[in-house]
Amino acid sequence: MKVTYIYHSGFFVEMENVCFLFDYYKGTIPDHVPEKPLVVFVSHRHGDHYNPKIFELAQEGKGVHYVIPKDVPYKRELDMYEKKGVPLAEYITVVRRNETQSLALPNGVTVDMEMLASTDEGVAYLLKCEGKTVYHAGDLNLWVWREESKQYNHNMQANYFRELNKLKDMKIDAAFVPLDPRQGEDAFGGLEAFMEYARPEKVYPMHCWKKYSIIRQFLDKHPEYAGQIVKIEREGQEFLQ
Numbered sequence: 001m002k003v004t005y006i007y008h009s010g011f012f013v014e015m016e017n018v019c020f021l022f023d024y025y026k027g028t029i030p031d032h033v034p035e036k037p038l039v040v041f042v043s044h045r046h047g048d049h050y051n052p053k054i055f056e057l058a059q060e061g062k063g064v065h066y067v068i069p070k071d072v073p074y075k076r077e078l079d080m081y082e083k084k085g086v087p088l089a090e091y092i093t094v095v096r097r098n099e100t101q102s103l104a105l106p107n108g109v110t111v112d113m114e115m116l117a118s119t120d121e122g123v124a125y126l127l128k129c130e131g132k133t134v135y136h137a138g139d140l141n142l143w144v145w146r147e148e149s150k151q152y153n154h155n156m157q158a159n160y161f162r163e164l165n166k167l168k169d170m171k172i173d174a175a176f177v178p179l180d181p182r183q184g185e186d187a188f189g190g191l192e193a194f195m196e197y198a199r200p201e202k203v204y205p206m207h208c209w210k211k212y213s214i215i216r217q218f219l220d221k222h223p224e225y226a227g228q229i230v231k232i233e234r235e236g237q238e239f240l241q
């Protein structure tokens, strides 16, 4: 598969017979051929994970499908595109946390989706397709903050590890996991726990707010993960795996 880093938590994944676009909000979306359906995933409604511009792709007639949690505001777009003759509602699958759904695409490809409960809003996606497993965390992370109460951080730990347990010893081909420099000394906790629980082939750190040096810092502390953690350095970077 080919993975293109777009921006922040936005990635484009090209598989054998299908493409995935995750959490696009800005940057350049790679071109894709119409023969491969494109599935656009939104983890939650926050501005750094969702941009209604994604629906413009539906106008291009390239077999675009959308997977969207129910609290994402897209109703206005439905009306807007309906008026333009684009039956957007037909292309949208609405998902909820803690459920599984199968997405059957017109070319015969099936995407099995499990939606984990984010510790922020919305969902994390665990996808099985073409014999591969792809995980995009959205904002499911160990959001521990020094300035928060003990109780808040304690609940955060409990909620995060409850979801991580669902990935225990799971072989994941490509995982997209937050690594957020704003958390200061607590920034590594979420990814460290993920590395201990799951068995990822490749991990793409995200939500770095363009401070990609945090990836190098993480690897300085954890050289044992050098073969797994992908060193993202700039937008538009492509990775073959």
Ligand SMILES: [Zn+2]
Residues within 6 Å of the ligand: 046, 048, 049, 139, 207
């Ligand atoms: Zn975010």
